[in-house]
Amino acid sequence: MRLVDLPRTTSFQLALRFLLLFGAASLILFGFLYWQTAVYVRGRVDDWLTREQSVFGPMERDNLLRRLTAHVVADPTLERPFTLFDGSGQRVAGTTLDLPVGMLAAMPQDVAMAFDLARGGQDIKFRGILHRRPAGELLLIARSMEGQRKFAAVLIDAFVWGALFTTLLGLIGAAIVGADSVRRIDAVTRAIRRIVGGDLSERLPTHDRADDLDRLAVVINDMLGELERLMREVKGVCDNIAHDLRTPLTRLLAGLERSRRRNGSTEDYAAAIDEAVQETRGVLNSFAALLRIAEVESGARRTGFLDTDLREVLADVAELYEPAAEQAGVRLRLIADGGAPLVMRGDPSLLFEAVGNLVDNALKFTPRGGCVTLRVVSGTGGIGIEVVDTGPGIPRDEQDAVLRRFYRAEASRQTPGSGLGLALVAAVARLHGMDLAISDARPGCRVTLVRLDASDDGAAVVTQAVALERRLLPTSL
Known part of the structure; x- marks a missing residue:
């Protein structure tokens, strides 16, 4: 794994996109909170200024002068300057302020406003209300906004450092996720190269995470x-x-x-x-x-699927093979009458051919006086077909092999046939998404074709023969 490969991985790029999206959302949220906090603080300050102006504004002049003198003593830091000016802008009483010439004349009256004052070589922001008294004097009640400014600066610094820390963690997380993706993709690449080299038994690695790569690997492994x-x-x-x-x-x-x-x-x-x-x-x-x-x-016949009643398919097969069964001295039983139609999507001619091959094989190997039984089976969520004979059966170790082309369980090959009948049945079963199960009928052989999801038009159904017998089939004839 090379570090230069990390930025090109989907996981790394996806993590970066989420990081950018999270950063944008956080920036919008912080901006909204900052604006709401500033509005709230300014509103509280304006309310305080309004209350103070309503108290000091109507006072008698002598009483106002005493209160302003006492306020200067109580507020030596000049955080809350209260100053009385005469009509020409000269200070009469209260806090000493270094106001530019003409500043009072430019200020609106009885309205909260923001202004700057020079203090200690720097401009300090204030909010205040200027009120003109009946005698023509101007009363300025103000409050320093330096504390709010420092609070805003701390809040912005906290956001910046938090954003940097989050970005760092996000990049580290993206690198870890990207490195894991690169390792998994490298493992998949190595497996694919072995498959391309001719080792078809190789499978893509999975990690039991059930994530996107695992689900894709499972599907590809099934395909392989x-x-x-x-x-x-x-x-x-x-x-x-x-x-x-x-x-x-x-x-x-x-x-x-x-x-x-x-x-x-x-x-x-x-x-x-x-x-x-x-x-x-x-x-x-x-x-x-x-x-x-x-x-x-090839699956080309799937385009011709239609609703097919399995009872009718079995009835047609039984009618066709009844004379051959009589000639062979074998009883052919049909257990599919007297019930509601068992309908599934499929090709009726192919299903007829598959069941016919099963019956033909059963008649070949069932001795005279034996019995071949056809029945439909149904259970929770699935329907199917069963063919049972009383012949010698198929050994357990050959039950999978007989589905291969040209395979003949009879070593001497004296019975007519090419060994392709069950291979055709298996192909029809796969086309219809049915499970082909061969089991021992004691005596004889039982072959079942069952699809657990009868509404699906071709999805593969993988089950075990024993489970099918327990869930869907009677235990005996």
Whole structure:
């Protein structure tokens, strides 16, 4: 971290802006308080002058002279000068004042006013009232404002020193905050450089503060997790395609070469062509499934979302697969009748396809005499779909792996299929913001698609399968 980087950090600049805003607000507040204090003090002084003038102004001349003489003795500091002048401006009694020539003539009468007097080589501010008596004499009652001036100077000094101290603390605080931001940004930068270098397992650091950077880092980490998952799938797709499509392509090539070497009949050639067509269709179906998954994962289908009743989706799936279930000797149960519509925003054709894949898998692996159950589930704040079979189930350590493309839990791969059905179901679930949970039905397998917030149009919902079973699903059939 370099000190030259501090002024460019957002935190430092934001702290400076707040410091300037606080300083401006403090200056306005101080100015208002200073003005209100000055007005209040001047008003109190003017009230005192008015009271004193109302007492001394009407006095008899002899009594006034005695009171002025006594006042001079009582006020040797000349803080409150009381002086009587004759009509020409000459002092008659009271405090001795060094007044400029013509000053009395220029003063308004019976009005509080401010004026300066020279004392000790400097001008001292006073406020006073000049009153003309009936005999033509002028009575000046004044009060020094030096105490108020010193108080104002102390108040201004206190404000200046307080402002300097606050500015210093603000700059130190801004530097600390800026340094912390620089450290955190440096840590994020280092993590991003490792990610750019190819380490997709790296994540941006967080500090459990729940501040802006942490919230942004959490979102970016979620994005990186999704990117890592997609990159893993992309890296594995080529190997999976080579592994799973090599066998049908090899059979196709071998059959064609065998037909070419042999001099068979027309029926033999027709049979070889039919076999080649069947193998080609299987390969094309695999590629079509891959393209279908890519289309779903792109999110383009989200624009066609509409209100979809899950009960109707399950009823359509049950109607379609009922003949296949009868042929396989498996009972297909639908538990979705006799209730209010369970509506969520989604693509009905994709939901139909996802549930159809689940039912198709369940019928493949459920032995004769078994049962496949379709039901809608609902609970506080969420709705979903459940497919349960009585087959061999999926081992716990493979429940996540079966969602990958081309993964087959059956090692011998004797059951027809390409290993893309559950991958398509997982893609549809992510598109609709649903949680796909695979659990043990004892016996058999239970697959649930549940969205906790049915009003959201695609927000991801991350929950655990056990929590879903406890909150939304019955404990047994």
